[in-house]
Amino acid sequence: MLSVRLPGEIEKELTRVARLEETTKTQIVREAIVDFLSRRKKEQQNTPYRLGKDLFGVYEGEADLSQNYKNKLDDLLHEKYRHR
Numbered sequence: 001m002l003s004v005r006l007p008g009e010i011e012k013e014l015t016r017v018a019r020l021e022e023t024t025k026t027q028i029v030r031e032a033i034v035d036f037l038s039r040r041k042k043e044q045q046n047t048p049y050r051l052g053k054d055l056f057g058v059y060e061g062e063a064d065l066s067q068n069y070k071n072k073l074d075d076l077l078h079e080k081y082r083h084r
Helices: 008-020 025-045 048-055 069-082
Strands: none
Touching: 008 025
16 A cells, blocks of 8 residues: 655646546556556666667678777888878
């Protein structure tokens, strides 16, 4: 069981909506909590890794490019300016 204290304005609005929809305040709060928990679960499942998982490792090319970029750049510059 859970008790929730709401500010007066929110409780008035909740009462008004419950009457309009012919339901109880409890039912509206229950549905809101279920919706909130469902959205949180989806958000937790959508981590940056999971969102990009299908893109990781699909690059084809030199595997050590990030480790040896200075050497590769140096070689390219020497080759370019050696012919001048």
